[in-house]
Amino acid sequence: MTAELTRGQNHPLPGARLEIRVSAGTTIVAGATLGDENGEVHGVEWVAHPGTPTLPGLEVSRQAAAEHRLAVDLEAVPDVVHRVSVLLALPVGGAGPARFGAVAAPFVAVTGLDGGEVASYTITGLEAESAVVALELYRRQGAWKVRAVGQGYAGGLAELLTDQNLPQAHQLAGSIQEAVAGGLARSVPAPPAPGARTADGDRSWTAAAPAHGPDHGAAAPHGTTGPVPPASPYDPQGGSDPHTPGAPGQHGARQPYPGGPGGSGTAGQPSEPDGSGPIDYSHPRRRNAAPPPPPPSAPPPTPGQPTRPVAGDATGWSMEERLYNQVWGMFEDLARTTAAYRSAVDFADSRMEKELDQVLSDPRNRIGGQGDAARGAARARHAQLVSQAQEVLDRDVAQLAAEAEVVEPALPAACASWDSPVWHTYRVPMEIPMALRLGDLHLPESPRISIPLLARLPLERGLWIDSGRSTSLDGSFTDSHEVRRLGLETAVAHAARLLAVHPAGEFTVHVIDPAGSGTRGLAPLVHSGVLAAPPALGAAGAADVLTRLTQRVDLVQMALRGGAPDALPPGLDTSQQLLVVNDFPHGFDDRAVNQLRYLADEGPAVGVHLMMVADREESAGYGPLLDPLWRSLLRLTPVADDHLADPWVGHAWTYEPPLVPPGSQVLQQVLAQVAEARRSCQR
Structure with missing residues (x-):
């Protein structure tokens, strides 16, 4: 049973040998520090980083990458160590972003040797920070627990290490950045199979990851949620967690539609103020899941037309899991395309303001026909940019609406709305489902699309x-x-x-x-x-x-x-x-x-x-x-309320509670069957 943590929450660890998996929307440096009872790091020999990747009971990645796997053996760490802190940092001087606020929220998961996820944490709320303590493993009364920390530092690794009372913080931070500088251009190999030797001769003792669908979040929405994921805002959690694999903007086997998330749309392309380029809003957890299912039995699309949506076209081991992942994929896609639209409109507004300021700065243009013409041209360019962004948004929303029309009727009872026909053929299930519907979410730019808010069970x-x-x-x-x-x-x-x-x-x-x-x-x-x-x-x-x-x-x-x-x-x-x-x-x-x-x-x-x-x-x-x-x-x-936000771009989603339609008897009919099944079990 996976625990989706929020900042400050803790969870017991079931064993000593663990793997910590890190996914981010850009290349990052991963490391770890060993701390005493007070959390203090006594010297550089207590820090594992790409230059010194191995310490007793701890091994980290040797270069910067978008995904990392850290091996931990808590039985092998020295007795004086009471805390293992996992650090993430953006490389200095590279072509990538200079702050975590410009990329998707990093995701960290603690897994056992069998690949089963013990706890996960999506690090939200980062802005100007370039280094962060993601989580910590700590010893309490002889047992180890994991705590979600999410403490960011705008001053980078130097400030982070200084906060842990390391005397040589600035020197070590510089040497870490130097150690990774030579490896930024190298491609990152696929994770080795269990027991296989890596390129540098080390043996990986950690099992490969199992398939994981998006977890809620999502407050997400959760939410994640998941929310989303997913998660869920739900986490909706996850939280995923909201989180299936594939290239950014794609969930599982789904094909990107033209101009849509993951497609070739141009809305939102203006660079961010810090020069880091367009933000990739895809959630990193959507990159590790089950193999894609067989191609759905749908007619081939007409050339030049969007792919016809099919229910269950995401990855997963069962139709229930594929539908679950598809819902959170739709949630993420709507968040991305709306963010692109808002970014394009903001860019058009700022550009028009700049042009108008330039016109008004010349006294000769404040009156007369020349000034009116310049102002009219600026407003026309603004209207053209907004119109282009609206056109792309409308196209993306239309494709998502078509997908929602085929996904909603296919949802099982646990994820279906109370007015769905599946409740009229309800029978007490034999197994616990994957997720539960907690309501619906939509954005003001697309009120006709409601995304189910799903929470993992x-x-x-x-x-x-x-x-x-x-x-x-x-x-x-x-x-x-x-x-x-x-x-x-x-x-x-x-x-x-x-x-x-x-x-x-x-x-x-x-x-x-x-x-x-x-x-x-x-x-x-x-x-x-x-x-x-x-x-x-x-x-x-x-x-x-x-x-x-x-x-x-x-x-x-x-x-x-x-x-x-x-x-x-x-x-x-x-x-x-x-x-x-x-x-x-x-x-x-x-x-x-x-x-x-x-x-x-x-x-x-x-x-x-x-x-x-x-x-x-x-x-x-x-x-x-x-x-x-x-x-x-x-x-x-x-x-209806707009208090839920997704974990990627922070949209305020309107939440609709899952109330039973007025006059409907579906609730009484379902509860009557539940009561009868309960009495049968007690006989």
């Missing part, structure tokens, strides 16, 4: 349905009571979908409603009989549910850490657990709040997930105590 982050006061996108105010009602209705729809996509008996839902204010909204769950018990009321009821779930987390953690996952107490419910909390913080004392935070932090790793329907302002009385809780949850809204 099991959920790595809890959900926060914001029931606070809301202002709709058109500026109208939404009544607070109406938002609360919609918030609980949205939470019920999410909980029902989670129940519906899991096999019978493998997902359990608990509800805490201290004030009993959600009786009407919770009726579909209560009346269908899918809940483990009636909603807990009052402070005593909330304390009872929280105590039982925290004890379950403790027991499973102890069993896993002791290497005896089968030694759990008889009768312990080992299914995935979801706790729905309504109207927080009413009915919660300090002890209950701490238990809630514990479940949010430690629960997802052992199958306990949290969904809160809450107004953050109402919990302001707790002060900063609850800030980590809100940050650990993926915020969703019960009304």
Whole structure:
């Protein structure tokens, strides 16, 4: 089970021998430092870099590249070492960009020897920084964990190493850049097979990577999300993570359409202010996945016409995975083409302003026909540039809209909207799906295209349905009571979908409603009989549910850490657990709040997930105590809102919650089947 980390989050490591994989949108230098209990680096011999790539228990790449694999053996590092920090830096003096803000967000993943991904992190929010501490492996009470750091340094490697108290920071930073300067023009060979010798004679002991689809993010959207990915903004996460392979702008076996992302469009081509050229908005995680599937059975395109879209044309081992990757590919493509359009319009605006300033700088042009002609010519050139950019955007959006028309009907129930026909033929599944739909995303330039916001299962982050006061996108105010009602209705729809996509008996839902204010909204769950018990009321009821779930987390953690996952107490419910909390913080004392935070932090790793329907302002009385809780949850809204951003270019995506159509009985019909399957398992 992969953990998609956000900045500051940590995750336990299952073993000592690991591989750290780095993907970036440009050539970078990768290295690592060894630190003591205080994180201090005592000398240059504690730094692994291209000039000195090997230290005890650690080996890094010998040259700069867009992708890196770092080998780590935590059992071989000296006992005095308590921290291994992974460093990324842009080469100095090359033809590439001078800041991380000009390229796609770097992606870092920790994998085991079998290639299975343990944890991943997409480093977002970088701007002027040219060096960054991506993540760190640290020793805590005899066990190792990984933490997502993402600390950037505008002063480059010298400033980064100085921050780690290395006395020779500036000299070492210079020698590292000198060591990679000679290798920038060399091509990077493909990663060697497990056990094969590399060109320099070293043996690679790390297994090859398995196929990974995009993870959410995505807040992404997540989001990543994934979001996207993917991820997901979702991560949507991933987060991918949103992330399939192929050349920039292509996802998997998809063909780039003319002028579209990855195609030959010209919008957005003006160089960035720092001279680094057009930004490649493709997400690096979309470059490592399964082999491409057989060519889809679609008629060949007419010469000169865009490729006819086909559902499932991305890479993946199954149709479900191919559709999942295709959705996040569409998400990324829409982000890229919109970014190109906005860049072209900004360029046209700045060019017109410059031309008008030049005209007005000459007093002779401020009045008379000559000045009017110059101003008219500047505005005409501006209109022409904007028109060209709009033409390319319209073409790209039309192709994506055609793709959405064939992908949406092909989505399985877990990823389909509530009005999809697949729900009318619903049957309780036998296997857990890859992902779950959390809503839809679209951009103001293309409102007719909605991209499903998909999150990988099991959920790595809890959900926060914001029931606070809301202002709709058109500026109208939404009544607070109406938002609360919609918030609980949205939470019920999410909980029902989670129940519906899991096999019978493998997902359990608990509800805490201290004030009993959600009786009407919770009726579909209560009346269908899918809940483990009636909603807990009052402070005593909330304390009872929280105590039982925290004890379950403790027991499973102890069993896993002791290497005896089968030694759990008889009768312990080992299914995935979801706790729905309504109207927080009413009915919660300090002890209950701490238990809630514990479940949010430690629960997802052992199958306990949290969904809160809450107004953050109402919990302001707790002060900063609850800030980590809100940050650990993926915020969703019960009304349309533009609070989610993708991890690549930072677009503000409009999020639409996945509400059941008014008057539809699909929710009741699905829950009735889930309840019947649950009763059959208990007989």
